[in-house]
Amino acid sequence: MTSANNSSSEKDIDRWLEKRVGRLHLWQRLGIERDHKSQVIGRGRNLFHIENWYSIQALIRIILKLTLLYGRGRRNTLAIETRRNAFKLPQLPTAFEGFTILQISDLHLDLHPKFPDTLIENIHQLEYDICVMTGDFRASTNGPIKPTLEALEKVRPHLKQPVYAVLGNHDSIRMVPAMEAMGIRLLLNESISLERNGESIYLAGIDDPHYFRADNLEKASEDIPLDALSILLSHSPEMYRNATHAGFDVMLSGHTHGGQICLPGGIPIMCNVSCPRTYCRGPWRHHQLQGYTSVGSGASIVDVRLNCPPEITLHELQKTRDDSS
Numbered sequence: 001m002t003s004a005n006n007s008s009s010e011k012d013i014d015r016w017l018e019k020r021v022g023r024l025h026l027w028q029r030l031g032i033e034r035d036h037k038s039q040v041i042g043r044g045r046n047l048f049h050i051e052n053w054y055s056i057q058a059l060i061r062i063i064l065k066l067t068l069l070y071g072r073g074r075r076n077t078l079a080i081e082t083r084r085n086a087f088k089l090p091q092l093p094t095a096f097e098g099f100t101i102l103q104i105s106d107l108h109l110d111l112h113p114k115f116p117d118t119l120i121e122n123i124h125q126l127e128y129d130i131c132v133m134t135g136d137f138r139a140s141t142n143g144p145i146k147p148t149l150e151a152l153e154k155v156r157p158h159l160k161q162p163v164y165a166v167l168g169n170h171d172s173i174r175m176v177p178a179m180e181a182m183g184i185r186l187l188l189n190e191s192i193s194l195e196r197n198g199e200s201i202y203l204a205g206i207d208d209p210h211y212f213r214a215d216n217l218e219k220a221s222e223d224i225p226l227d228a229l230s231i232l233l234s235h236s237p238e239m240y241r242n243a244t245h246a247g248f249d250v251m252l253s254g255h256t257h258g259g260q261i262c263l264p265g266g267i268p269i270m271c272n273v274s275c276p277r278t279y280c281r282g283p284w285r286h287h288q289l290q291g292y293t294s295v296g297s298g299a300s301i302v303d304v305r306l307n308c309p310p311e312i313t314l315h316e317l318q319k320t321r322d323d324s325s
Contacts, residue, residue, distance in 0.1 A: 010174065013174050013177055014026065014030075014174075016177050017173060017174070017176060017177070020176065020177075020188070021173070021176075021188050021189075025188070025189070025207070025214065026173065028212075028214055029173040029207070029212060029214055030173065030174075032211070032212050032214075033142065033172055033173070033212075056301070057301055057302055060261075060301065060302050060304070061302055061304075064302075064304060069304075069306060070304065072306070073261070073302075073304030073305055073306050074303055074304055076304070076305040076306065076309060076310075077112060077115075077298070077299045077303050077304060077305045077310060078112075078114055078115075078118045079309050079310070080118060080119065080122045080297060080309070080310045080311065080312060081309050081310070081311050081312075082122065082126070082311070082312055082313075082314065083311045083312070083313045083314070084313070084314050084315075084316070085282075085283055085292055085313055085314070085315050085316070086315070086316045086317075086318050087250050087290050087292075087315060087316070087317050087318065088290075088318050088320040089229060089249060089250070089290075089317060089318065089319060089320065090319070090320055090321060091227075091229050091249070092201075092229055092317055092318070092319040092320075093196075093199035093200070093201060093229065093319075094199065094319065095196040095197035095198070095199040096194075096196055096199065096201055096229075096317050096319075097317070097318065097319045098316060098317070098318070099129050099196070099201075099316070099317040100127065100128040100129050100314055100315065100316050100317075101128060101129065101130055101131070101132055101231075101252075101314070101315040101317075102123070102126060102128040102130070102131040102132070102159075102312065102313070102314055102315075103131075103132050103133075103134060103252050103292070103294055103312070103313040103314075103315060104119070104123075104131065104132075104133045104134075104294075104297050104312050105133065105134040105135065105136070105253075105254030105255075105294035105296050105297060106134075106135070106136040106168070106254045106255065106257060106294070106296030106297060106298055106300065107119065107133075107136065107137050107152075107155075107296075107297050107298045108136055108137070108138065108139040108170065108296075108298040108299060108300050109137055109138070109139070109147075109148055109151035109152060109155070109298065110138065110139045110140075110147040110148050110151055111139035111298060111299060111300070111303050112298070112299070112303040115151070115298050116151045116152075116154045116155050117154075119155055119297060119298075119312075120154075120155060120158045122312060123158055123159065123312060124158045126312075126314065128160065128314060130162050130163070130164065130194070130203075131159050131160065131162075131163045131164070132163075132164050132165065132203075132233055132252060133163065133164070133165035133166075133184070134165075134166055134168070134233055134234070134235055134252055134253055134254040134255075134294065135165070135166050135167055135168025135169075135170075135171060135208065135235035135254060135255065136168030136169065136170045136171060136235065136254065136255065136296075136300070137152055137168070137170070137171055137175065137179075138170045138171055138172070138175070139170070139300070140170065141169065141170050141211075142172075145172050145174060145175050145178075148175065149175060149178045149179070152179065152182065152184075153182060156182045156183065156184065161183065162183075162185065163183060163184045163185065164184070164185050164186075164187055164192070164203060164205065164233065165179065165184050165185070165186055165187070165205070165233075166186065166187055166188075166205040166206060166207065166208075166233045166234065166235055167186065167188070167207055167208050167235065168208055168210075168235040168236075168254070168255060169208045169210045169211035169212060169235065169236075169255070170300075171208070173207075176188070186205070187203070187204060187205025187206075187220070187233060188205065188206075188207050189205075189206050189207055189214075189215065189216040189217075189219040189220045190204065190205060190219070190220060191203065191204035191205075191220055191221060191222075191223050191224050191230070192204075200228065201228065201229045201230070201231065201317075202223075202224045202225075202228050202229070202230040202231070203230075203231050203233070204220040204221055204224065204230060204231070204232050204233065204248070205220065205232070205233040205234075206220050206232070206233070206234050206239070208235050208236070209234055209235065209236050209238060209239050210235060210236040210238060210255060210273070215234070215239065217232075217239070217242055217243065217246045218246075220232070221246055221247070221248070226247070229249050229250075230247065230248050230249055230250075231248070231249065231250040231251070231252065232246075232248040232250070232251045232252070233251075233252055233253075234251055234252075234253050235253065235254060235255050236253055236254075236255040236256075236273055236275075237251070237253040237255070237256065237273065237275055237279045237280065237284075237291060237293045238273050238274055238275045239251070239253075240275060240279055240284075240286050240289065240291060241286070243289055243291075244286050244287050244288065244289040248289055249288065249289065249290065250289070250290050250291070250292075251289055251290075251291040251292075252291070252292055252294070252315070253291065253292070253293045253294070254293065254294040254295075254296055255272070255273060255293075256268075256271040256272065256273050256280040256281060256293055256295070256296075257271075257272075257295055257296045257299070257300055257308070258271075258280065258281035258293075258295030258296065258308045259271055259280070259281075259295075259308055260295075260296070260299060260300065260301075260304075260305055260306075260308055261304060261305065261306045261307075261308070262306060262307040262308040263307060264307055265307070266281075266307050266308055267307075268280065268281075268308070279291065279293060280293055281293050281294075281295050282295075292313065292315065294311060294313055295308055295309075295310065295311050296310055296311070297310050297311065297312055298310060
C-alpha cells in the first residue's frame with residue numbers, strides 16, 4: 001500500500017512539474033537523476049564526480065582519524081562565518097543603493113543533525129532585503145528527499161521574505177513543489193523583476209549547469225530588458241563565460257565548497273569544477289561580470305572542513321561613478 005501511495009504521489013508531483021517547467025525539461029531532469037545514482041565517470045562538465053563515489057567517504061574519514069584531524073574538522077563544519085561583499089555597479093538604479101542580498105549555498109542539510117539549528121543561529125538577526133539560495137540542499141545525489149525537506153522546513157521560518165533559489169547537482173526536481181509551498185521561489189531558467197520606488201533590477205536563475213546541464217540562459221534572460229541591471233543565480237561558477245556574454249552584471253554561485261578540505265592558507269586540494277581556481281571562492285571578475293562563489297554553508301561527502309570555514313554572505317549593491325564615461 002505504501003509503495004502504491006508513493007507512486008501516486010510522484011505522479012501528482014510530476015504532473016505539477018510538467019505544468020511548471022515543461023515536459024522536455026522535466027523528462028531531461030528525471031532521466032539524468034536516475035542515471036546520477038551510479039555515475040562516477042562521465043556526464044556533466046567534469047569527467048570525474050567525487051560526490052557519487054560513496055566508498056571514498058569511509059576512506060576520507062579513516063585518513064582524517066589517523067591524522068587526528070577528524071574531530072577538529074567536524075567542529076569546523078558548525079563554525080559558520082558571516083562574510084560581507086560589495087558589488088560596485090555604475091548602472092545600479094538609485095533606489096537600489098545599499099540593497100543587500102543574503103546568499104546561502106550548499107547546505108546539504110541532512111548530512112549533519114546540527115546543520116539546521118546552526119544555520120538558524122547564524123541568520124536570525126541579520127538584516128537584508130532578499131535571500132538567495134544557490135543550490136545543493138540535499139546531502140546525497142539520490143534517494144529520499146523527505147529528510148532534506150523536513151530540515152529545510154525547520155530553517156525556512158527564520159528567513160525573511162522574499163527567498164529565491166536554484167537547484168544544484170545534489171537536488172531532485174521533485175523537491176520543487178514542497179519548497180515553493182514553503183515560500184521559496186525557485187528560478188528554473190527564469191527571471192523576476194525586483195521593484196523599488198518605481199525602479200527595477202532583474203534576478204534570474206538557471207537549473208543546475210554542472211551535472212544535469214539543465215541550464216538555459218536564453219530562456220532565463222528572455223524577459224530582461226537590454227539596459228537593465230541583472231543578477232544571475234547559478235549553482236556552479238562554470239557558467240561565467242556564458243553569463244558574461246549573455247550580458248549579466250552579477251553572478252552568485254556555490255558548488256565548489258572552496259575545496260572544503262584545504263591545505264594551510266586555504267589552498268584547495270580539489271574544487272570539483274572545470275573553471276579557473278580564481279573563480280572557485282570569494283569575489284572575482286570576468287570582463288564586465290562581477291561574481292562571487294560561496295564556499296558553502298554546510299559540508300559535502302563528509303561533515304568535515306579544514307582551513308576553509310563555512311559561510312553565509314551578505315552582498316551589498318553600491319552605485320559608483322562610471323570612470324569610462
